[in-house]
Amino acid sequence: MIPAIIGALAAIAPSVIKWATDDDDAVKVAEQVGGIARRLAGSDDTEAAIKAIEADPRLHLDFQRAYLDWEFGMYRAETERLQIINRTVRAEVASQDxxxxxxxxxxxxxxxxxxxxxxxxxxxxxxxxxxxxxxxxxxxxxxxxxxxxxxxxxxxxxxxxxxxxxxxxxxxxxxxxxxxxxxxxxxxx
CATH class of the missing domain: 1.20.58 (Methane Monooxygenase Hydroxylase; Chain G, domain 1)
Structure with a gap:
């Protein structure tokens, strides 16, 4: 079910695929981005929400804005993760041990x-x-x-x-x- 939802979400937000790198990530991405779609479309069903977003240009624009905010948060989290790794490697290199x-x-x-x-x-x-x-x-x-x-x-x-x-x-x-x-x-x- 989750891969189908990711595929359907990719129709309205193609970059969603890069965030679903493994099964756990796919579940989280499907829930989070599907939640955005459901909230904007006012539906309890993700697939129905996606169809409503595809059919309504105004709703599609609203979804894109909300999705980009979500994606920005994902990039921010990834940047923080990489900064931690960078600090760790720098500490390793600078170590006197x-x-x-x-x-x-x-x-x-x-x-x-x-x-x-x-x-x-x-x-x-x-x-x-x-x-x-x-x-x-x-x-x-x-x-x-x-x-x-x-x-x-x-x-x-x-x-x-x-x-x-x-x-x-x-x-x-x-x-x-x-x-x-x-x-x-x-x-x-």
Whole structure:
């Protein structure tokens, strides 16, 4: 039911889809944006409210305004979340504690060692006790969720570290560098 409501809401607010990134988010988005539609249309049924909004240009405009206010709040919440992450990473980088500064590579090494041990044990078990291969592989499959979380964290670490190593762009250089470039003129002239 929820995906159908998200699809119907996308007809009147296409950007609603980006906020429904997983099942929990889809439920929240459907309830919140559906609630806006129901309130404006004066209906208890989300689908009927969406049809009423599609049929009435004035109601559609009112919905768009209310939806944009809701979406602005979502962007604000996401910005606050990213600021917290940014402060955390900056604190990590500025830390005088060597372990805190080396947490990312340490986590990567631990993940690699864990994977090697697990695959070694899997291979050894399959070779020495082939009758248990099916059970062992099934047991390994049940670890896929925990591995996906760990690898996702590792992926973020690697991505962020790669971004930190990039040279600063013109926007990041600051006003003095921009003034110096303007005074000196384009490179090579």
């Amino acid at each position: 060597a372990y805190v500064r080396r947490m990312r590579p340490t986590f990567g090494y631990i993940m690699a060692a864990s994977w090697a041990v697990q695959m070694g044990a899997l291979g050894y078990t399959i070779v020495t006790a082939p009758e248990l291969a099916g059970e062992v592989i099934t047991a390994m499959a049940s670890l896929s969720t925990i591995w996906s979380v760990g690898l996702a964290v590792l992926g973020v670490y690697v991505y962020k570290r790669s971004a930190e190593k990039q040279p600063p762009s013109a926007e990041q250089l600051g006003i003095l560098s921009a003034l110096a470039r303007r005074v000196a003129g384009p490179a090579g002239t």
